[in-house]
Amino acid sequence: xxxxxTAAEIAIAAIAAVGNLLVCVAVIQDRKLWTVTNYxxxxxxxxxxxVGAFAIPCAILTSIGIPQHQLRLCLLMxxxxxxxxxxxxxxxxxxxxxxxxxxxxxLRYKSIMTPRxxxxxxxxxxxxxxxxxxxxxxxxxxxxxxTGHCLFTQIVDMTYVVYYFSVVFFILPLIVMLVIYAKIFSxxxxxxxxxxxxxQLGSVAGKNAVGIRKEMKTATSLFTIIFFxxxxxxxLHLINWFQLLCPNGFVPLIILQIAIVLxxxxxxxxxxxxxxxxxxxxxxxxxxxxxxxxxVTPTKDxx
Numbered sequence: 001x002x003x004x005x006t007a008a009e010i011a012i013a014a015i016a017a018v019g020n021l022l023v024c025v026a027v028i029q030d031r032k033l034w035t036v037t038n039y040x041x042x043x044x045x046x047x048x049x050x051v052g053a054f055a056i057p058c059a060i061l062t063s064i065g066i067p068q069h070q071l072r073l074c075l076l077m078x079x080x081x082x083x084x085x086x087x088x089x090x091x092x093x094x095x096x097x098x099x100x101x102x103x104x105x106x107l108r109y110k111s112i113m114t115p116r117x118x119x120x121x122x123x124x125x126x127x128x129x130x131x132x133x134x135x136x137x138x139x140x141x142x143x144x145x146x147t148g149h150c151l152f153t154q155i156v157d158m159t160y161v162v163y164y165f166s167v168v169f170f171i172l173p174l175i176v177m178l179v180i181y182a183k184i185f186s187x188x189x190x191x192x193x194x195x196x197x198x199x200q201l202g203s204v205a206g207k208n209a210v211g212i213r214k215e216m217k218t219a220t221s222l223f224t225i226i227f228f229x230x231x232x233x234x235x236l237h238l239i240n241w242f243q244l245l246c247p248n249g250f251v252p253l254i255i256l257q258i259a260i261v262l263x264x265x266x267x268x269x270x271x272x273x274x275x276x277x278x279x280x281x282x283x284x285x286x287x288x289x290x291x292x293x294x295x296v297t298p299t300k301d302x303x
Contacts, residue, residue, distance in 0.1 A: 005063065005257045009056050012264045016052030019271030020045040026284035033280055037098050037218075039118045041274070043125070044091035047084050048267035055081050056264050065149025074150035075137040083133025085233075085263070086169045090125030092226050093173045094118075096180040099219045103184050103212075132169070136160060158244040166237045174230055181223045188216045221277035225270060232266035235259040 023045040027033040058077040067073050098118075102109045140160045147154065195209050236259040239251055274281040 002063070002253075002257065005261070006060055008261050009060050009264065012261065012268050013052040013056035015268040016048055016056070016264070018052075019268060020049040020052065022285065022288065023271050023274060023281070024049070026281060026288060030280075030284045030287065033284060036113045036115060036118045037095065037102075037222075039115065039122065040091050040094045040098060043094070043122045044088055044270065047087040047091060048270055051084050051088075051264060051267040055084050059260065059264070062150045062152060065147065065151055067150050069148045070150070071155070072137070074155055075141055077150065078152055078156055079133045079135075079137050082136070082165055083129050086129035086132055086165075087126050088229070088267075089169050089173050090129055091122075092229060093177060094121050094125060095222055096177040096226065099215075099222060100180045100184055103215050103219065104187050129169075132164070135164070140164075153243070158240065161240050162244045166240060170233060170237055174226075177226050181219065181226070184219050185216070188212055188219075218278075221273075224277055225273050228269055228273065229266055232262045232269070236263050 024042060027038055027042055058080055061067070062074070062077060067077075098113055101112055105112070136156050140157055141155055142157050191212050192209060195212075239256060239259055242249055243251065275285055276282075
């Protein structure tokens with residue numbers, strides 16, 4: 001067993017599980033957080049909680065080849081790792097689409113992004129991720145393992161990892177999200193410029209400008225989450241591409257382990273980003289830790 005790698009994984013698992021459970025509790029307790037956008041954030045938090053509680057323990061076991069000579073169980077454990085990543089990607093894509101509609105079609109937002117429609121999108125994303133993640137278990141895996149150990153590279157077919165997992169569930173969604181946010185930021189700048197050209201801001205124009213800036217701030221905060229997601233996952237996908245296209249190439253174990261730890265660290269990072277970037281979540285987290293429901297809230301300390 002590689003002690004530094006295992007210790008890092010255990011620490012990340014604990015932070016991811018506890019931190020994302022805290023996000024779920026914050027939303028449940030604070031009705032102000034019951035928004036469609038936060039439905040998608042909760043979906044992302046549930047996936048990240050499962051990464052800490054289930055995926056990382058599976059990754060630790062498979063890193064040392066456990067279970068041995070139990071192909072179906074091994075495939076199931078490896079499929080869980082992949083499935084949870086896919087569900088995270090779907091949640092991030094849904095968040096981007098939600099912000100796109102909110103900013104570019106604000107008058108139609110409430111009729112399009114209803115709580116019911118949001119739940120349908122979330123369920124479709126999870127079902128698609130579940131079925132896609134189970135493809136190795138359904139037959140898309142290497143015929144044999146030379147050692148009989150449950151090692152990812154010896155069991156999972158790299159054509160599945162690269163051409164399906166990497167392209168369909170990382171590269172294409174990332175391109176779509178980048179295009180969406182580029183259009184959002186461009187549209188917001190144009191809207192603010194149009195309001196400014198009107199000369200002295202009236203009360204209505206002033207309120208519109210404040211609302212647009214607020215939406216821009218939220219979109220920027222959510223884009224930060226996507227940025228770190230791509231940053232954490234890109235190294236492992238690059239390694240997978242290299243291993244498929246250069247089968248005789250060598251990737252040092254320490255580099256591979258760092259890339260794997262980075263992907264798991266992303267699940268632990270998201271709650272920190274919520275607390276740092278989103279004011280409503282900062283207040284909700286403070287309310288959980290303070291636990292003084294009858295106390296008067298000091299407004300300056302909570303801003």
